[in-house]
Amino acid sequence: MSDTARSAGFWKRNQLKIAPWAFLAPGAIMFLLYVLIPIVQSVWxxxxxxxxxxDKVWIGLGNYVELLDDDTFYVALKNNLIWLALYLLAIPMGLATALFLNQTVWGIRLYKSLFFFPFVISQVVVGLMFTWFYAPDFGLFSQLIKWLTGTEIAVLADERFVTLGIIVAGLWPQTAYCMILYLTGLNNLNPEQIEAARMDNARGWRLLWHVILPQLAPATFIAMVVTVIGALRSFDLVSIMTAGGPYGSSQVLSYFMYEQALSEYGYRMGYGAAIAVVLFLIMMVFITLFIVRMIAQERNR
Structure with a gap:
C-alpha cells in the first residue's frame, strides 16, 4: 500500500476526531500567544x-510587600470595588431598556437608534462629553444643580463625588451594550414556552422571572463577565476625565498600574506588573463565582 493511500485511510478513520482540533488550533494558538503567555510573563x-x-533584578515578593504599604493602592482598590458594585447596575438597566425596545410600536426603530448610539462612540468621546456636562462654568449638570440648590458643585474636582461622576459616565455606554445583548436574546426566545406560560395565567413579573429570564441566562452571563471586566479596568474614562485626581481620589488599579509602569513616576515595570496581577486575581474571583453559581443553577433545573 502506498503512503498516499495509507494517509487517506488514516484520515477517513480519524476524521471526526481530528477535524474539531484542526478548526480549534488557530484560535488556541492565538489564545496561547496573546493571552496565556503574557499572563505568565506578567506574573514573572x-x-x-x-x-x-x-536587566531584571529578582526581588521575590518585594513588589507585593511594597504594594501592601502603599496608601494609593488601597484608595484604588476601594474605588474599584465601588466601580464594580455600581457598574453592575448596567445589567438590569440594559434588560429594562431591551424589554422596552422589544415592542412593536410606531417609531421603535428611532428609539433603538438613540439607545444604541452610546455603544458606537469612543470611550474618549464619552469622557469628554461628561467632562463638559459636569463643567462648573457651563456644564448642563452644574447649571441644573445651581438652579435647584443655588450652589455650584464641581463634580470632577470634589473628592466626594468624582468617582461617582465617572461611573455614571461609564454606565451610559455599558447599559447600551447590555441592552444589545438582551435584545439579541429576546429575539431568540422560545415562543411556545411563553405561550404555554400565558395559558397558565403567567403575566408580568411572574412571566419575566420564571420563563423569560431563564432563557436569557447566556446573555446575562456575557453581560456579567463584560461588565465586571469593564468595571475593574476602567482606565480610559479615569484617564480622560481626571487622570486620577483630584489628589488621587479617583484612582483605580488600572490607572495606578499605568502610572507606575509607563508614566513620569518612573518606569517600574515590576511594580506595575504586581498591580496587574492583583487586578487579574480580583477579576477572576468574581467571574469564577458567577460561573460556579450559573453551573449550580443549571444542574438544579
Missing part, C-alpha cells in the same frame, strides 16, 4: 525590579 515580571530596558 512582578517578582523583579525592572525598568523595562535594563
Amino acid at each position: 515580571i512582578s517578582f523583579h525590579d525592572w525598568d523595562g530596558l535594563g
